[in-house]
Amino acid sequence: MGPEEAVQRLQEAGGELERLVAALPDSLLGERVERWTPKDVVAHLVGWNHHAKEGIRELLEGRPPFYLPQAKEDFRELNAQSVARWGGLDRKSLLGELRGSLQALVEFLRGLPGGAWDRDFGVRARDEPLTVLGTVSQLAQDYLSHTERLRFWAGMRGVRVPRGKLLRTALHGWHVRAGARMVPFAGWEMPLQYQGIVAEHRAVRTGAGLFDVSHMGQVRLSGPGALATLDRLLCNDPRRLKVGQALYTPMCRDDGGVLDDLVAWRVGEDRFLLVVNAARREQDAQWVRDHAEGCWVRDVSFFASLVALQGPRAQDLLQQVTEAQLAELPRFHVIGPVRVAGVRAWVSRTGYTGEDGFEILTDWHRVEAVWEALVELGAVPCGLGARDTLRLEAGYRLYGADLDESTSPLEAGLGWTVKLDGREFVGAAALRRQKEEGVQRRLCGLVLEGRHIARAGSPVLSEGQPVGRVTSGTFGPWVQRSIALAYLPRELAVPGTRVEVEVRDRLVAAEVVKLPFYRRQGADPV
C-alpha cells in the first residue's frame, strides 16, 4: 500500500466512524465530565482504532468508561478551558472535529518526506480502514516533536501534561491517597516511600513488595526487520531469544559508551519490546528509530503501565489472581496476553531487587485493578527508595549513576552481556579492542567499615592517592553493612584489596568485595 491508497482507507475509516458517531444516543453526548468529552471521543476515534471501537461500544452499552477516577479532576480543568470552544456539545461539532482530525492526517500523509512511507509505514500490510487510521495517526505522533507528542498522547490518555510539570503514572492518585512521599524522578512524580524504606526493603526480602515502575519506557519494534535491527544495536545477542524470552543488555554508542541498559522481550516472531530507563526513553526510541530497517518502532510508554511484584512470596500472590501457570515460567521468560486480576497483561519473570519476582505490563489505565488486587493479597507497596537499596544490595547497576555514556559495559562488569562472537553491533569494534587490551578500570563493590556511608562522588583513595570515585552508596538494610560501587584501576579491582573512602573529611577503611552484596538462596550464579 502506498500513501495515496492509505488516504483512501482513511476516508473510508472516516465514514465508518461517522456512522458510529451517528449511533451515539443524545444522552451520552450531553455527558461531559462523568463520561467523555467529545474531544476525548474523537481522540480515541482517530487515534487508536481498537480503543475507539471498544470505547464507543462502552458508551453504547452504558458500561463505565475506563478512565481512572483521578483523571476526572484533570478533565474538569481541561473542560473549563475547552467549554468555550466546544459550546453546545452537539453531534455536529463532534463530527466536525472528527473530520478535521482526519483532514490533518491526510495532510500529514501527503506531506511525508520521500522514502518515509516505505521505511516506517509500508511494513504494516494490513489494510482494514480502521487499522490504517490507527497506524497512520500513531506514526504521525512519532513525527511530532517530543512535546507535541507528549501532549497528543496525554490528551488521548485523559492526562493533562502542563508545560514544565512532572508526569504522573496511572497509579499517582493511589500513591497520594496511600500517603506516599512523592518525589521528582526522571521527569516523573514518583513515590519515594510509603511506610519507610527499611520496612519496604525487608518486605521484599521476606515476603512480597509491589512497585509502580510505569515511569520506565517501553519501545516496541515490529516487522520482519525487528530482529536484525536489534542484532545491530544490542550488546547481548537477541538471536538467542525464543518467543517468550527476555534478556538484559546494554545498548552502546560506536565508541562502546553505554547509551542505556534495558531488558528486551521477544513477544512474537517479529515483535520485541524494550523496557528502558525513564530518563533515557526519548533518546533510546530515537536511536532505535534512526537505526531501524524493515520494522516499525514505537514508543508505547504512555500506553503501558508496568508494576513489579518482588519477593519470595511473589509467585504465591500473583498465582491467586492469574490463570497463567507461573511455576512453569522460568526466570527471564515472558508470557502474554494473560489475565491478571481480570486485566489483559503480559507477565515477565524479571526484576531489579535480587529476589524472585515478576513484572506485569498492562494497558495504561487498567493497572489499578492489578495493583489493588495484589495489595489486597498482602503485597507491600514499595517506593523508589527501597528499589534503590534493594538493587544496590543485589549489585545491579543504575543508569546515570554506575553507567553512562562515558563507561563501557566491560568496565562496568557487564562483560557477560557483551556477545562479540561473529557479531557487528554498534560499539562491537570498540568493545572488541577493549577486551583485547584489557580495561583500565572496573566497577567494584566496596564494603565500608562501621556505619559511615559513602555517597555518589565520594573519592576512593589507595595509599593516600585518589584512585576513583564512588558511583552509588548506601547502608544495606538487609546486609547491615555500608556498601558502595566505585570504579577502580584494574590492579586494585581485586576482591580483598584495602582502600579508603573519603566520607565528610574523614577516611573510612573499605574492602573490595565480589558482587553482589546479597544473593538470595538458590539464586542463579549470574
Next chain:
Amino acid sequence: MYPQDYRYSSEHEWAKREDGRVRVGITRFAADRLTDVVYVELPSVGTEVRFMQPFGVVESVKAASELYAPVSGRVVEVNQRLRDHPELVNQDPHGEGWMIVVELADPTELDRLMDAEAYRRHIGEA
C-alpha cells in the same frame, strides 16, 4: 505533633529546656524528610557545641544531613541507644530519639528559636 514547650530551629532541631539543661533532637518533619535513619554521629560528653554550628551528622539510607546545635554549651549527656537503634529517630523523634543534652550557656539563645506555631508555619504545616 510539635510539643508546645519545645523550641525549634530553622534547621529542624528541637530544644527542650530541663532546668539549666537543654535536650536536643531533630523534628518529626526532618526525620520524615531524611527517610530511615541508619547512623547518627554524635559528639562525646564534654564537647562544647555552639549556637547553630554543626555538632553531628545523621545518615539515612538516602542522604546525610548535618545536625546544628540550637543552643551553645557543654555536652553533658549523649543518647547511647542511637548507636544500636538509630531507628528511634524515626519512631520517636521528639522523645526517645533525642540526641544530646547540653548545659545551657546562654538562655537568651532559646528566645532566638521558634515556638511550635512558628515552626509549623516554617515547614508549611500551619
